[in-house]
Amino acid sequence: MSESEQSFLNTYNAADYPIVLLSVDAVLLTYHEDRLKVLLVERASHPAIGCWALPGGFIDQRADNQLEDAAMRSLKNKTGVAPPYIEQLGAFGSADRDPRGWSTTVAYTALIPYAACAAHIDSVSDSQWFDVDRLKTLKLAFDHQRIIEAGIERFRQKALYSLVTARALAEPFTLYELRRVHELLIGKTIQRKSFLRRIESSGVLKETGETKVIDKGRPAMLYKTRPGIDDYRFVRNIDG
């Protein structure tokens, strides 16, 4: 670093410039009882106190080295969940999304098994899974409604050409369950045969050898994910 840059930094003070707010939020989605659900927390403080909101918070400059660290940390804090992977959804910023001032949030999103945070959720009343279809009837904080829609849209696209959707299920799972996740995201039924062909050709799932009877009928094979599942992409989309 040059001497002049060093002297510039010595006299630089961020507080001399207009201040903007920067937060992180997480859109966690799952599949349970034939529904897509999103994880929300009830706000305990102003603004929008009492409203349901995405789990999130501000950057902690000591604890967080990157944006993603902040997302993970506040998620762990508020819901007890630590998903194995999380993906950036985008930044949402405007003058009027937060009454405190010009505000931006960087949203992250992930699919996790329903049970992954059941224990924590059972013990507290301020975090809860909600059917994504029922969000309209809920008073959500800030622009979180729109951010959730962006998260769902992200995975709707991915459902067309990938199997990351398996991350919404506890292992082992049946093809029926995985297919239902896709169908709910895409909003269309999918041919069983087509779906199985894609899974076999992808190589990112493996049969456990076990079977399981869901309710009635022939028992279904059980599957687990394999390492490449997050990155695998089909060259052709399924019936979009």
Added chain:
Amino acid sequence: MSESEQSFLNTYNAADYPIVLLSVDAVLLTYHEDRLKVLLVERASHPAIGCWALPGGFIDQRADNQLEDAAMRSLKNKTGVAPPYIEQLGAFGSADRDPRGWSTTVAYTALIPYAACAAHIDSVSDSQWFDVDRLKTLKLAFDHQRIIEAGIERFRQKALYSLVTARALAEPFTLYELRRVHELLIGKTIQRKSFLRRIESSGVLKETGETKVIDKGRPAMLYKTRPGIDDYRFVRNIDG
């Protein structure tokens, strides 16, 4: 808004909380003389003074209503370019990307015709197109190298299933030029026949009826874009 929220806001002062830096940057890419190029500006002030950097700047709370406004405004400021569309690439934030402190930038990206800012670039020496292959040899400010790579990767993906790449060309253009943009992004040659079939089935380009001789050989048809081009997606990727 409730009375208690109002009183909370009356006493709220953003300056009481730790301050983070938030900026916007733009990765503008184009095609010229059989090369992919990225638009950079030379930094006139500390930090990283004299380094080439992405055009960008801080939020202006009065002028900017949204993040995208800030990206467009600082782009217009620094390079004289006002692309018709721009797309969010992502947020890049960490403790050490900027010596001034914990900093986040929201990067936007777009493809524009080379000529779109030729006039401005000719008149000033502080903004210039660079071959993307030659960036390694350049001292780029902050983490801009990585952000540019993310931008290229974004359009590499889009080149597999869309024709937004046409936005990198001045109209009218030949299929050869459009195909070259795809080939440079993907890093593979594409069969002329396959490429033409996709264009015809998409319906997002139209022939002008004119033809043009590039150098020698049969004259090539000239094409223009049609409205749906930004959103059109093929169901199947081209040879990735």
Added chain:
DNA sequence: ACTGATAAGTGTCAAAGAGACACTATTATT
């Protein structure tokens, strides 16, 4: 003009993968 080189545009075949749908297999229930 004629001819050859060059590049744009076209015809066509085979392979891959998806949709459709009927058929078989395996379980629970009666």
Added chain:
DNA sequence: AATAATAGTGTCTCTTTGACACTTATCAGT
């Protein structure tokens, strides 16, 4: 044992792509 229900399979057709040879239109040099 018969029936219903659901998982899994066989197979046909249709669409799209890659491959590659073939035709067409221009330029440059004779």
